[in-house]
Amino acid sequence: MINKLINKIKKTNAPIVVGLDPMLSYVPEHIQRKSFQEYGETLEGAADAIWQFNKEIIDKIYDLIPAVKPQIAMYEQFGIEGLKAYQKTVNYCKEKDLIVIGDIKRGDIGSTSEAYAIGHLGKVQIGSKKISAFNEDFVTVNPYLGTDGIKPFVDVCKEEKKGLFILVKTSNPSSGEFQDRLVDGRPLYEYVGEKVAKWGEGHMGDSYSYIGAVVGATYPEIGKELRKIMPKAFILVPGYGAQGGKGADLVHYFDDNGLGAIVNSSRGIIAAYKQETYSHFGAENFADASRQAVIHMIKDISNALDRC
C-alpha cells in the first residue's frame, strides 16, 4: 500500500491528502435542508448531510489527488449513523481508487490494539469466516502506550500489506507539553521517532516503510530533524493551511525526489467556499471551490519543492 501511495503521488504529481473532516457547519444550507427534510433533525439527518457533502466533493476532486484522510471523530459525534457515513465515505473513496487514511488515532494494548487493527485494517474471524469491517488502507495511531500498543497494528499491517502513521510530533500549540520534554537532553518526540524507524524496519516497501509518522506542518525545524531520524518513514503532515503551515515550510519533510511526505489539508479544502478567495463560487458550487483550492495547494507545494 505504501508503494501504491507513492505511485499515485507520482502519477498525480500531488503529495497531498484531503482531510474529509466535515463539521455540520461546513455543509451548505441547501444540503442540510434536504437531508433534514428527508430524515428530520436527527443523527440520521446529520449523517446524510455530511455524506452528501463528502460525495459531491469527492466527485469533484478525486482525479487530482492520491489520497483522502477522513477524521473519524467528525462522524463518531453522530453516533452509529455518523459512523455509517464514515464507512460509506471510506467505501466510496476506495471505489474512486483513492487511498484512504483513516484518521482514528487509536492506541491501546495487546488484544485491544489488535481489535482496533483488525476492525480498521484487517479481517475479524467470525466462526469459519474472516470479514472486513471498516477496511481503510492506513490508519493513524497514538504511541503513548509503547511497543505493546503498536506491535498488534504492525502485525496486521504486514498481513494485509497496509500501513500506519504514528503520532510523533502533532501540529497543535500544546503538543510540546509532553512531546518536547527533554529526555537525556533530547526531546521525547525524537525517541518516539527512533521507535517509529525501528518498528518500520520489518515492514518495508520498495523505498519507504509501511510504518510512517505524523509530524505537524507547524514545526518545520522539528520536521527537518525527524526526517533524518526516520529516513524510511513516510511523513503525514497535518497543520497546512488553516492551522498556519505553508508549502515553503515543508520542503525538509520531503526527500530529494519530492517524496517521503504527504501534506494534509482539511478545512482549507472542504470548506474552501467559505473563504474570501473562493467565495465567488457560492455555497451551491462548494465542491468547485474545493477543486480550485486543491489546485492551488498542489501548486503551492510544487513551487516550494521546485525551488529547492
Place this chain on the structure above:
Amino acid sequence: MINKLINKIKKTNAPIVVGLDPMLSYVPEHIQRKSFQEYGETLEGAADAIWQFNKEIIDKIYDLIPAVKPQIAMYEQFGIEGLKAYQKTVNYCKEKDLIVIGDIKRGDIGSTSEAYAIGHLGKVQIGSKKISAFNEDFVTVNPYLGTDGIKPFVDVCKEEKKGLFILVKTSNPSSGEFQDRLVDGRPLYEYVGEKVAKWGEGHMGDSYSYIGAVVGATYPEIGKELRKIMPKAFILVPGYGAQGGKGADLVHYFDDNGLGAIVNSSRGIIAAYKQETYSHFGAENFADASRQAVIHMIKDISNALDRC
C-alpha cells in the same frame, strides 16, 4: 457523576469496575451457535453473540458493582454492527443504574477532541436540536497531544457533569518506553499526573475531581507516588487479575477511607468460567461464574484495604 460513582462504591462496598471487553472466544458456544443460526457467521451475528453474552453477565452482577467499563475496541472490530452492540450495552447498563466508563482512549486536538467529547459524553447540535449519541458517563482519554486535546473533553464534562480518566501510567509491560522517560530527573508520567491534577482543579465534585487518571495495577510503587501527585484525582486501575495485579498491591491507590480508586477486571470476570477455579459452573452457567468471580474480587480488595 463522580459523586454518584463514590456513592455507589460506598453502597456496594465494592471499589471495582467490570470490564465488558468481550472477545468472541469468551462467548460460550451455545450463544454463538444461536446468534449464527439467526444472523449467519456475519458481523451482525458476532455482534448479537457478544450482546447476548454481555446481557446475561450484566443481569447476574449489576447489583454487586457500581460501574462497568466496556472497551469499545472489542465492539469496533465488528464495525457498525459491533458498535451497535456497544451502544446497546451502554444503554442497558444505564437502565440497570450502573455507571458506564467508556474505555475509548480517544484523544485529538481542538474541534476533533470536541467531536469525540460531544459524541461520547455530550450532545451534538443538529439544526435546532441537541442530541446524545453514545452517552457514556465517563470516558478514558489519551494525553499525548497535551492540553489542546484534553480541554475540549473537560469543557463538555463540565457542561454535562460527567468525567474523564486520563491515561497516566498504563498497565502494560512496555508502558515505560515513553511514560517512564526521565525529564529533569523525574519520569514523564509524573508530569502527566501533575497536569491531570491541574486539569481537574476546575471541575471538582464533593471530595474528588471529575477528572481522574488511569494508573495500572502492575506498578504499585508508581501508584503510590501518583496518589500523592494527584490527591484529588480518582484513579481507575486496570491490570488486576489476568494482567497480574493483586488486591494487596493496590492499597496505596486508595485514601484512608477506602476511596479514591476503582479497580478494573475484565477477562477475570467475564471469562471466569474458563478458569479452573470456576470451571465447575460450566459454559452454560458462565454468568454465575462471573458473579462468583466478582464476589471473590470484592473480598480480595476489601481484605487488602482492611489490613491497612
